[in-house]
Amino acid sequence: MNLLQACLLFTGISFCLGFVLLRRRLFVHLSLRYFSVYLVLASLSLGFEWLLVHPETPYKAAWLALLMANSFLMAPCVWLFAKEIDQNRPAKLWPLAWGQCAVIVAGATLCIPLFIEANQSTLLVDPARANTELSLPIHSTMIAAILLYLLQVPWYLSCCLQLFRKRLRIIQFLFSNIDEPALNALRALIWVMAANWVLNLSRMLQVMLFDPSMDWELLITVSEVGVLVAALYAIFQCCWKYSYEDQAMLQSLAPETNNQSESSKYAKSPLDKTTRARIVAKVLAQFEEKQIHHVSGLKLQNLCDATAENVHYVSQVINQDMKLSFFDLVNQHRINDAKIKLKENSNLSILEIALEVGFNSKSTFNKAFKQQTGKTPSEYRNL
Numbered sequence: 001m002n003l004l005q006a007c008l009l010f011t012g013i014s015f016c017l018g019f020v021l022l023r024r025r026l027f028v029h030l031s032l033r034y035f036s037v038y039l040v041l042a043s044l045s046l047g048f049e050w051l052l053v054h055p056e057t058p059y060k061a062a063w064l065a066l067l068m069a070n071s072f073l074m075a076p077c078v079w080l081f082a083k084e085i086d087q088n089r090p091a092k093l094w095p096l097a098w099g100q101c102a103v104i105v106a107g108a109t110l111c112i113p114l115f116i117e118a119n120q121s122t123l124l125v126d127p128a129r130a131n132t133e134l135s136l137p138i139h140s141t142m143i144a145a146i147l148l149y150l151l152q153v154p155w156y157l158s159c160c161l162q163l164f165r166k167r168l169r170i171i172q173f174l175f176s177n178i179d180e181p182a183l184n185a186l187r188a189l190i191w192v193m194a195a196n197w198v199l200n201l202s203r204m205l206q207v208m209l210f211d212p213s214m215d216w217e218l219l220i221t222v223s224e225v226g227v228l229v230a231a232l233y234a235i236f237q238c239c240w241k242y243s244y245e246d247q248a249m250l251q252s253l254a255p256e257t258n259n260q261s262e263s264s265k266y267a268k269s270p271l272d273k274t275t276r277a278r279i280v281a282k283v284l285a286q287f288e289e290k291q292i293h294h295v296s297g298l299k300l301q302n303l304c305d306a307t308a309e310n311v312h313y314v315s316q317v318i319n320q321d322m323k324l325s326f327f328d329l330v331n332q333h334r335i336n337d338a339k340i341k342l343k344e345n346s347n348l349s350i351l352e353i354a355l356e357v358g359f360n361s362k363s364t365f366n367k368a369f370k371q372q373t374g375k376t377p378s379e380y381r382n383l
Contacts, residue, residue, distance in 0.1 A: 005221050009050045012225040016043040019232055034084060034091070035235065038077035042228055044070050049203070049224070053217050061138075064204075065115035068145055071200045072107035075156040076100065078193050082160050085182045085189075086167060103152050110145035113137045146204055153197040160190050172327035173315065176298040177360060185238035192231040199224050271313055279317045282307040293333040294358045300326045334358050335372045338365070342381040350377045 016039040023032045048067040051057045083091035117138050164186045171180050203220055271279075286292040286306050295302065303326075304311045318326055334357040341353045348356075354365035354377075369377050 002218070005053065005218050006050070008221050008225045009046050012046045012228050013043045015229055015232055016040070016046075019236075031084070032081070032235075034077045034080040038074055038081065039232075041070055041074050041077060045074075045200075046224070049221070053221075061117045062115050065111040068114070068142075068149070068204060069108040069111040071149060071204075072104045072152065074196060075153045075193055076104065078189050079156045079159055082163055082186055082189050085185050086163050103148065107145055107148050107152070110141040110148065113141045142204075146201065149197075149204075150201065153193060157190065157193055157197075160186065160193065164190060169325075172325045173319070174300045174326055176293070176327060176330040176358065177364060178327065181238040185235060188231060188234035188238065192227060195223075195227045199227065269316055271316060275313075276317045276321055279307070279309055279313055280321050282309065283314065283317065283322075287329075287333045291333075291337075293330045294337075294356065296355070296358050296360050298330055298358065330358070331368045331372065335369055338369065338377065339373075339380065342377055346381075350381075353377070 020036045020039050023036060045067055048063045048070065051063040052060055052067065057063070080091045164183070167183055167186060168178065171178050171183055199220060206216060206220065283303065286303060290306070292298065292303060292306055300315060301311060304314050307314065315326070318324055318329055322329060324332070337357045338353055341348060341356065342350075345353070350365070351362045354362050357365075359365040359368070366376055369375070369380070373380060375383075
């Protein structure tokens, strides 16, 4: 192990533990309990890795066994943290069903033969040095543990993706842009889980199947520490901007954004057709006369305040009578205004037009414009 690798591992451990110690001072609305547990587990993994790659460390098989067992706990912690972000409160442990707990226990159990073997050889599974009586069980259980880990993390990834898609539908229902802190945090967690899965598998396979290579070990270490630092930065950015008020509104309106039919979704609504038509007229007046959609970061609550109507009623008429989400309604008016400006104001740049009509970035504007028109703003201007 060279000095650079040792410094990287020490840096990763320091960042993780420092974040855990400072979390209560930095964040108010989120406990980050499970993310803190994840960071402690990540620190342990880096510590076990340091012991593995150091040439003079004894009992390397034991450290590999602990590293593999530790890996089975990391994805559940990320999943519980994702639940905390989505629910605006610490998730209970009960979402980890018996089957999921059984996978963790089974994974740790499969690492026991390797831990018992704990020889001092540099090559952990060198047949010439390993105990011949334990050689077959060790190889078999290691392969079984890797296969189990290969299946465990994708399951949690699919759960996080479902959570992300559900929240994306809610964000589009309530906000004019999808650059929402909690949504970005979920996106970051998905990337972290996927990256850790690949890196942990690479580490296990590299130690099990190949001779240790300094370049390969250094590449994995750089990637692991890079993923950790990027995750800390992303979570810090997202949670720092976390709005308790926005999350409360999300929770209150979440039932209205499910996939129920309109007849069942609004079966108990007190709004009749006349009242809904009146609210629709007030909403359209805000867009066509007041041009409320030009406000960057417009929220459904802002529209409700402007129309002096209940947020549940406004969301109902947008969804039921206009057949749109709030996100689509706002973008529709913004794109329509942008079309006019692109043709009539050739002196304005595309970014200036994007900002004028309410978008907060050129990339967001380009994506929304192409989705609605099938062309980029530049292509539309040149027609």
